[in-house]
Amino acid sequence: MKEFELIKEFFTAQPVSRKDVAMGIGDDCALIRANDNKLIAVTTDTLVAGVHFPLNTPARAVGHKAVAVNLSDIAAMGAEPAWISVAITLPEVDEEWLREFTAGMFELTEYFNVQLIGGDTTQGPLSITITAQGLVPEDKALCRNGAQNGDYLFVTGDFGDAGLALAAINGQIKLNETDFARVKAKLDYPQPQVLVGQMIREFATSAIDVSDGLLADLGHICRASTLGVAINVEDIPLSKALTDNLSAEDAINMALTSGDDYQLIFSVPATNKVGIETAMAHANVAFNCIGQLNTSEEINLTYKKKPFVVKKVGFEHFSVKA
Amino acid sequence: MKEFELIKEFFTAQPVSRKDVAMGIGDDCALIRANDNKLIAVTTDTLVAGVHFPLNTPARAVGHKAVAVNLSDIAAMGAEPAWISVAITLPEVDEEWLREFTAGMFELTEYFNVQLIGGDTTQGPLSITITAQGLVPEDKALCRNGAQNGDYLFVTGDFGDAGLALAAINGQIKLNETDFARVKAKLDYPQPQVLVGQMIREFATSAIDVSDGLLADLGHICRASTLGVAINVEDIPLSKALTDNLSAEDAINMALTSGDDYQLIFSVPATNKVGIETAMAHANVAFNCIGQLNTSEEINLTYKKKPFVVKKVGFEHFSVKA
Numbered sequence: 001m002k003e004f005e006l007i008k009e010f011f012t013a014q015p016v017s018r019k020d021v022a023m024g025i026g027d028d029c030a031l032i033r034a035n036d037n038k039l040i041a042v043t044t045d046t047l048v049a050g051v052h053f054p055l056n057t058p059a060r061a062v063g064h065k066a067v068a069v070n071l072s073d074i075a076a077m078g079a080e081p082a083w084i085s086v087a088i089t090l091p092e093v094d095e096e097w098l099r100e101f102t103a104g105m106f107e108l109t110e111y112f113n114v115q116l117i118g119g120d121t122t123q124g125p126l127s128i129t130i131t132a133q134g135l136v137p138e139d140k141a142l143c144r145n146g147a148q149n150g151d152y153l154f155v156t157g158d159f160g161d162a163g164l165a166l167a168a169i170n171g172q173i174k175l176n177e178t179d180f181a182r183v184k185a186k187l188d189y190p191q192p193q194v195l196v197g198q199m200i201r202e203f204a205t206s207a208i209d210v211s212d213g214l215l216a217d218l219g220h221i222c223r224a225s226t227l228g229v230a231i232n233v234e235d236i237p238l239s240k241a242l243t244d245n246l247s248a249e250d251a252i253n254m255a256l257t258s259g260d261d262y263q264l265i266f267s268v269p270a271t272n273k274v275g276i277e278t279a280m281a282h283a284n285v286a287f288n289c290i291g292q293l294n295t296s297e298e299i300n301l302t303y304k305k306k307p308f309v310v311k312k313v314g315f316e317h318f319s320v321k322a
Numbered sequence: 323m324k325e326f327e328l329i330k331e332f333f334t335a336q337p338v339s340r341k342d343v344a345m346g347i348g349d350d351c352a353l354i355r356a357n358d359n360k361l362i363a364v365t366t367d368t369l370v371a372g373v374h375f376p377l378n379t380p381a382r383a384v385g386h387k388a389v390a391v392n393l394s395d396i397a398a399m400g401a402e403p404a405w406i407s408v409a410i411t412l413p414e415v416d417e418e419w420l421r422e423f424t425a426g427m428f429e430l431t432e433y434f435n436v437q438l439i440g441g442d443t444t445q446g447p448l449s450i451t452i453t454a455q456g457l458v459p460e461d462k463a464l465c466r467n468g469a470q471n472g473d474y475l476f477v478t479g480d481f482g483d484a485g486l487a488l489a490a491i492n493g494q495i496k497l498n499e500t501d502f503a504r505v506k507a508k509l510d511y512p513q514p515q516v517l518v519g520q521m522i523r524e525f526a527t528s529a530i531d532v533s534d535g536l537l538a539d540l541g542h543i544c545r546a547s548t549l550g551v552a553i554n555v556e557d558i559p560l561s562k563a564l565t566d567n568l569s570a571e572d573a574i575n576m577a578l579t580s581g582d583d584y585q586l587i588f589s590v591p592a593t594n595k596v597g598i599e600t601a602m603a604h605a606n607v608a609f610n611c612i613g614q615l616n617t618s619e620e621i622n623l624t625y626k627k628k629p630f631v632v633k634k635v636g637f638e639h640f641s642v643k644a
Contacts, residue, residue: 022361026546027465028398028530029363031458034356039344041351044407044453046444076350085366087409087451122368124447129409131366131453136353143349208350224348 030117043073061188063104070132078201079134144224151267163258207266228296352439365395383510385426392454400523401456466546473589485580550618
């Protein structure tokens with residue numbers, strides 16, 4: 001369909017032009033150059049309307065989020081994002097929607113100096129698949145299986161706001177206008193911890209980003225590293241909106257089990273604990289130590305020195321990352 | 323959904339393990355290594371059920387074709403394919419379907435030594451987005467804009483069979499059982515010209531693969547190189563099924579305008595003409611010289627020394643490659 005040529009124009013108008021892109025959009029393939037003996041980190045994530053974001057989500061937020069969830073995976077490897085390819089399936093060509101969608105994408109790609117190098121457009125129910133790639137020094141990549149017994153467990157930012165927003169959208173909870181606007185912005189415009197990812201790779205032994213929920217994603221580190229962890233749940237950072245609107249226990253449950261936070265969880269050996277705390281403080285990054293890894297191969301939660309029983313385990317949307 | 327863990331198992335059971343993959347499936351990102359100062363060719367293609375393949379296409383064919391169309395883009399750059407990421411949206415988890423789908427994918431990836439390095443699975447109407455990557459020496463990549471005035475225009479294989487199959491499926495033409503089986507196999511199991519792509523990069527100035535139709539894709543080379551071309555349409559290779567079932571003129575029209583052939587079109591300077599003809603003959607590859615590039619910026623078709631008027635320009639499915 002001729003009108004789909006329009007999309008090409010929107011895609012070609014992207015703001016970043018990297019020196020390591022020998023050929024961008026417009027040929028059978030893009031051509032990129034990886035130098036300095038760095039590894040390339042590659043991730044692919046699909047967002048489906050009605051599954052990964054509510055159907056009435058603004059186009060700008062959809063574009064932002066589609067890029068953000070992929071850059072969050074790049075950040076979790078300690079890599080610096082460089083290139084993305086975008087495949088979009090659209091019910092129809094809506095110029096205004098596309099303008100907002102690409103604006104949402106490009107705000108993030110411009111900020112992080114990421115070049116859009118290719119894409120494909122097809123007709124169908126709205127979904128977006130992005131493949132993002134980044135660069136990381138060979139010995140600095142943060143994998144899930146690197147955590148060591150005794151490592152301290154850190155998290156960035158706070159947890160549960162995106163879950164609170166979803167609960168409000170689904171009518172399970174009522175929020176005042178200010179709180180709803182605040183948590184809705186966290187759900188729609190997650191900020192991938194790209195710079196933090198590159199900072200912690202000097203100190204951490206493992207990392208993962210939180211897309212499915214703190215507990216669920218922490219489980220991936222434990223399984224991959226054959227370790228357990230003891231968590232003091234009162235140390236989990238909660239936003240003011242969460243503590244204002246939920247009981248202490250519900251807020252912790254929300255923080256542990258709801259998804260879409262896109263914060264980082266990472267493990268740091270005792271010898272690097274002061275180093276990373278100093279670095280994070282100097283960079284003005286919000287972070288907390290919430291526990292310590294052990295050989296139990298279980299996640300043990302303690303609240304005010306008593307075992308904490310989780311009410312809902314994980315917000316599991318219909319998506320499995322292979 | 324727990325059942326989606328099943329897909330992870332199918333994906334993890336892939337046959338290829340490359341030395342340049344430092345981390346495969348199972349972390350936030352895969353980690354790959356590009357060495358020898360090669361460029362990385364990156365392409366993304368989506369196949370939507372009912373748009374890019376008929377709804378009742380066997381799962382094995384869907385898996386094969388999803389990989390083939392991407393490897394065909396890699397071939398058209400003269401690159402050697404290395405890695406793919408697969409995002410699949412499925413209406414439901416059907417173990418038998420998945421077994422066949424992955425078998426179809428892995429037949430091709432194993433043959434060409436391509437490793438599946440990641441993926442994502444979501445629920446929805448059937449579609450598959452693959453990002454394929456390959457390696458090509460920096461000065462050997464075959465772009466669309468490299469053709470020179472006076473270059474000879476070559477094609478691999480023959481044209482129109484996939485279009486004939488679609489016409490039969492759509493009830494526009496009746497074929498006998500043998501012919502239908504033959505052309506249906508061409509439609510369902512296209513063979514990407516991966517080895518030819520790497521061979522011609524030593525001789526050719528430009529290349530493109532034929533997905534939208536010989537004429538439409540040739541137009542991309544002409545526009546990108548600011549050239550025209552004179553074609554003797556009687557030199558376009560046609561299959562026996564095509565000439566047996568259509569008039570001479572209809573067969574040529576089908577070959578020129580129907581898509582899904584996944585052959586290569588490439589331009590070769592006069593000084594390399596004998597060289598490439600010798601190389602192709604020794605490699606036992608079917609190929610033909612169908613014309614010569616000129617400065618007209620038009621595609622001129624001649625049939626038995628008279629101008630040939632095309633009846634249907636391009637099989638345009640609802641897809642634009644950015």
